[in-house]
Amino acid sequence: MNHSSTAQTLLIWVLVLIAFSGVELGEAKCEFKGIFNFGDSNSDTGGFWAAFPAQSPPFGMTYFKKPVGRATDGRLIVDFLAQALGLPFVSPYLKSIGSDFRHGANFATLASTVMLPNTSLFVTGISPFSLAIQLNQLKQFKVEVDQHYHSAHGTKGSKLPSPSIFGKSLYTFYIGQNDFTSDLASLGVNGIKSFLPKVVSQIAYTIKDIYALGGRTFLVLNLAPIGCYPSFLVRLPHNSSDIDEFGCMISYNNAVADYNDMLKEALSNIRPDLPGASVVYVDTHAVLLDLFRHPTSHGLKYGTKACCGHGGGAYNYHAQVYCGESKVINGQKLSARACNDPQNYVSWDGIHATEAANRLTTYAILNGSNSDPPFPLHQFCDLQPIG
Numbered sequence: 001m002n003h004s005s006t007a008q009t010l011l012i013w014v015l016v017l018i019a020f021s022g023v024e025l026g027e028a029k030c031e032f033k034g035i036f037n038f039g040d041s042n043s044d045t046g047g048f049w050a051a052f053p054a055q056s057p058p059f060g061m062t063y064f065k066k067p068v069g070r071a072t073d074g075r076l077i078v079d080f081l082a083q084a085l086g087l088p089f090v091s092p093y094l095k096s097i098g099s100d101f102r103h104g105a106n107f108a109t110l111a112s113t114v115m116l117p118n119t120s121l122f123v124t125g126i127s128p129f130s131l132a133i134q135l136n137q138l139k140q141f142k143v144e145v146d147q148h149y150h151s152a153h154g155t156k157g158s159k160l161p162s163p164s165i166f167g168k169s170l171y172t173f174y175i176g177q178n179d180f181t182s183d184l185a186s187l188g189v190n191g192i193k194s195f196l197p198k199v200v201s202q203i204a205y206t207i208k209d210i211y212a213l214g215g216r217t218f219l220v221l222n223l224a225p226i227g228c229y230p231s232f233l234v235r236l237p238h239n240s241s242d243i244d245e246f247g248c249m250i251s252y253n254n255a256v257a258d259y260n261d262m263l264k265e266a267l268s269n270i271r272p273d274l275p276g277a278s279v280v281y282v283d284t285h286a287v288l289l290d291l292f293r294h295p296t297s298h299g300l301k302y303g304t305k306a307c308c309g310h311g312g313g314a315y316n317y318h319a320q321v322y323c324g325e326s327k328v329i330n331g332q333k334l335s336a337r338a339c340n341d342p343q344n345y346v347s348w349d350g351i352h353a354t355e356a357a358n359r360l361t362t363y364a365i366l367n368g369s370n371s372d373p374p375f376p377l378h379q380f381c382d383l384q385p386i387g
């Protein structure tokens, strides 16, 4: 055999090996095959609006070009995470049309809480889908997956994953903000402190329960600095001495920081009980606080001013006219419209972050250096660009 035919034979063998190795060229390698998310509007990819139609523009304007059930102009952190891991967007568990659960499910809904089990949504403004309900939905989902897998047809063609996914997924939590804020105006910072320990222990309990189902990797995002949010700056009682040099409310932000410390401790307390698991406290608060304080250092322009709102000024937020609404108040028609440049804002509608802020926050999550313990995702996956 001469050199060139040896080379040709080698080349053919390499091609044959590639063809039979099952590795699709260009497909990302990732240890995580799916995402199961628990949360509120900050990570709801369409569950709430599937249950209670329908959402109106300008939601979705930046990326989807129409309302798609997300409380922002584009993608959420959970969307960017999915994209970075090379996974499709996570389908809402409650969405019966067009959903695909082969890479996980999203149990988050707008207005969800960890603790408050109050089902009178239209009285209290709180979603019936609390964390305990979301956990039950995961359990039911797993029952269905196992049943399908062991049935004659298996999970083929069912848009369901194989049961092995439960041990190979990221379980993400971004919830607690509504427990923190729903009674904040009436009870004050000291009034809510009494039940916050119950909130963090319920999150810890939920993680233990999912561990028992086979879950091993848990990312728990902490609470955002709500003292910098335009809606809370307008709606929560405070006086000017409570405003810091960045325009944020000191007392409320300190209370969030205390809650976050409690959450961090609750997570470190359960780690010894969960051998082989990663229970990661993700400090998204630090990232968002820095965006509100120094928007221009991150390529943004506005901190405590909402893109979509009414009234202009420092906050562009009107307590009675929410983003997308038009109302007659005192004989005057007031409309809350979107700005033309959401990419320059941290706050989309006074309550939720913009896609731009969500992308920057996701970069920090992927990096992993402000997580406890540090959790750089590139160690587990070939990360995909999230432009």
Ligand SMILES: *[C@@H]1O[C@H](CO)[C@@H](O)[C@H](O)[C@H]1NC(C)=O
Binding pocket: 116, 117, 118, 119, 120, 123, 124
């Ligand atoms: C549930 O909502 C009703 C009506 O607002 C209220 O009277 C009740 O106290 C709430 N229950 C809980 C547990 O929050």
Ligand SMILES: *[C@@H]1O[C@H](CO)[C@@H](O)[C@H](O)[C@H]1NC(C)=O
Binding pocket: 237, 238, 239, 241, 242
């Ligand atoms: C406003 O500040 C004064 C002086 O620090 C304080 O006594 C008062 O309780 C504050 N009011 C509110 C609503 O925080």
Ligand SMILES: *[C@@H]1O[C@H](CO)[C@@H](O)[C@H](O)[C@H]1NC(C)=O
Binding pocket: 367, 368, 369, 376, 378
């Ligand atoms: C994560 O961020 C730190 C601090 O900004 C930086 O030094 C490090 O290179 C980053 N790591 C990755 C993988 O991007």
